[in-house]
Amino acid sequence: MKQKRKMGRKLLSFLLTLAMVIGFMPGMTLTARADSTPSVTVSPAEGGSVIVERSATDPNNWDLTAVPNEGYDLSGWYMSSGGSISNNTNRYKLDNMNDWYVQDITCTFSPTYTVTYKVVGGTWSDGTTADKTETVMQYHRPENVPTGMVAVTGYIGGSGSWDLDPLDMYTPSIREDTTFTYIFDEKPSISETVTFKVTNGSWDDGTTADKTVTVKCYEGDTLKLSAEQIPAVGTKPNEGYKAGNWDVTPSADTVISKATTYTYTYEVKEEEATPDTPATDTSIKTEVKTAEGAPAIKADNLDNALAEKLLTDAEKAEYANGTPVLVYLDVKEVDKANVPADDVTAIDKVTSESGYTYGDCLDISLWKKLGNGEASQVHDTNGNPIKMAVTVPESLKAPAGFTRTFRVIRVHEGAAKVLAEGTGMSLEISSDKFSSYFLVYRDTKIEEATNTSADTSSNTQSTPAPAQTTVAEVPKTGEYMPIAALIMLILSMTGMVMVITGLKKKNHI
Numbered sequence: 001m002k003q004k005r006k007m008g009r010k011l012l013s014f015l016l017t018l019a020m021v022i023g024f025m026p027g028m029t030l031t032a033r034a035d036s037t038p039s040v041t042v043s044p045a046e047g048g049s050v051i052v053e054r055s056a057t058d059p060n061n062w063d064l065t066a067v068p069n070e071g072y073d074l075s076g077w078y079m080s081s082g083g084s085i086s087n088n089t090n091r092y093k094l095d096n097m098n099d100w101y102v103q104d105i106t107c108t109f110s111p112t113y114t115v116t117y118k119v120v121g122g123t124w125s126d127g128t129t130a131d132k133t134e135t136v137m138q139y140h141r142p143e144n145v146p147t148g149m150v151a152v153t154g155y156i157g158g159s160g161s162w163d164l165d166p167l168d169m170y171t172p173s174i175r176e177d178t179t180f181t182y183i184f185d186e187k188p189s190i191s192e193t194v195t196f197k198v199t200n201g202s203w204d205d206g207t208t209a210d211k212t213v214t215v216k217c218y219e220g221d222t223l224k225l226s227a228e229q230i231p232a233v234g235t236k237p238n239e240g241y242k243a244g245n246w247d248v249t250p251s252a253d254t255v256i257s258k259a260t261t262y263t264y265t266y267e268v269k270e271e272e273a274t275p276d277t278p279a280t281d282t283s284i285k286t287e288v289k290t291a292e293g294a295p296a297i298k299a300d301n302l303d304n305a306l307a308e309k310l311l312t313d314a315e316k317a318e319y320a321n322g323t324p325v326l327v328y329l330d331v332k333e334v335d336k337a338n339v340p341a342d343d344v345t346a347i348d349k350v351t352s353e354s355g356y357t358y359g360d361c362l363d364i365s366l367w368k369k370l371g372n373g374e375a376s377q378v379h380d381t382n383g384n385p386i387k388m389a390v391t392v393p394e395s396l397k398a399p400a401g402f403t404r405t406f407r408v409i410r411v412h413e414g415a416a417k418v419l420a421e422g423t424g425m426s427l428e429i430s431s432d433k434f435s436s437y438f439l440v441y442r443d444t445k446i447e448e449a450t451n452t453s454a455d456t457s458s459n460t461q462s463t464p465a466p467a468q469t470t471v472a473e474v475p476k477t478g479e480y481m482p483i484a485a486l487i488m489l490i491l492s493m494t495g496m497v498m499v500i501t502g503l504k505k506k507n508h509i
Contacts, residue, residue, distance in 0.1 A: 038062050038094055039104045047072040047109025055093065062094040066107050073137045075108040111138045114177045115166070117146050121155035121184030124148070136174040142166045151184040154218060159185035191216040192223055193259045196231050196250070200241045200266035204232035215256050223256040237266040284308060284325040294333040294362065295439075296391040302329065309384050310368055323371045329386070332363045334436070343411040343436040350409060350416045356440040359396045359406070364388075366434045378434065385432040392425045392439065402443040409438045 055061035125148030307327035369375040398404030419429040
């Protein structure tokens with residue numbers, strides 16, 4: 001019996017050994033399936049968290065996703081026994097077929113720090129100077145260290161270096177926020193002090209203290225002041241003084257070779273003889289403003305007395321309180337196309353009825369202005385006419401062989417009125433209303449005028465008079481005797497001679 005038991009144990013040992021050999025032979029697998037959720041530990045706990053999900057493509061597998069908190073980054077995945085599974089991969093796939101030996105997992109997070117790079121005396125390779133930064137995990141080294149820095153004016157190219165080289169193997173790894181500065185060496189320079197002084201007054205900024213500036217340049221260059229370094233002065237003298245001068249005028253062109261002082265001195269104001277105080281000029285200014293191209297106009301009686309009559313009571317009060325007053329005529333030449341339609345109709349009617357031709361149009365307007373206020377137009381002077389001399393433009397001069405008679409006609413509120421008539425190149429008018437003024441003319445051959453005066457019996461035609469119903473005639477200047485009165489005088493004298501002669505004959509007889 002004992003013999004049989006002993007043989008049985010040997011056979012069982014053989015079969016177990018055979019099973020183990022076969023299990024570890026190439027091509028043979030031994031699978032352990034774990035259906036329970038993997039156990040994951042986060043270290044340190046404040047470093048972040050891990051999301052554990054079944055794989056969407058294979059329910060036998062698990063997807064582990066590391067989520068670092070702010071200021072931390074994933075350090076790696078480890079087995080509880082201490083072995084490393086994966087480093088720096090935020091998403092890890094746990095394969096139950098191949099990772100059957102993995103039981104508990106630890107996700108390790110490490111703090112991160114900001115590494116700042118600065119450049120002094122130069123620029124980065126892209127020409128900028130702003131600080132550059134990168135985030136580096138604790139106990140790691142920077143990976144994006146700038147290169148290719150360039151020196152700027154005043155600094156030596158190729159002389160730059162890091163205060164602490166971030167790539168040097170002897171530089172400690174990052175354990176906190178760290179700044180690395182790349183510094184270029186400054187060129188050797190020279191400098192001098194320039195002092196500015198002011199006496200008998202102040203600088204233009206109101207201060208009186210000396211102003212000191214340092215003039216600096218690099219070896220081989222010339223020391224000079226800049227325009228901004230020279231203080232403004234000359235407008236703030238003390239009482240009894242006036243603007244003065246520098247002892248030596250500072251200039252941006254002057255070479256500074258040593259410490260220099262410039263002094264500005266206000267001059268003593270000379271006492272001026274006090275003249276008799278003139279009476280305040282309270283007169284009203286009057287003038288004629290003639291636009292370019294318009295005929296010249298002279299206003300004989302546009303004076304203070306007439307101008308004051310144009311002011312309202314309120315305006316007179318302002319004038320009495322010292323407000324300046326300006327009264328002026330504004331003369332412009334106006335194209336007929338721009339004249340109001342009613343005025344054109346009126347002047348066309350007059351010229352067609354009188355045989356005159358349109359020559360020119362003037363806009364003569366009267367204005368008054370108090371102080372800085374807006375000017376207001378005066379259309380009617382209320383029976384206080386202004387006498388004006390209107391110059392006829394050279395373009396309207398009579399052609400050779402003709403005598404040209406001019407008329408100045410004013411159209412006001414649709415009514416036309418002849419203000420002057422004559423053959424000269426200047427016509428005097430008098431008007432108390434200001435609107436559109438028209439210059440019209442009529443030509444007469446010189447030989448016809450001579451024949452008419454020599455032989456009235458052969459040519460009884462005369463210059464037609466303007467229509468009395470539409471235009472009032474202007475009386476001609478000078479005195480004259482009507483022809484009928486002259487004839488009556490001759491007949492009377494003839495009769496008297498005949499009576500006297502008859503009496504003498506009778507007495508003789």
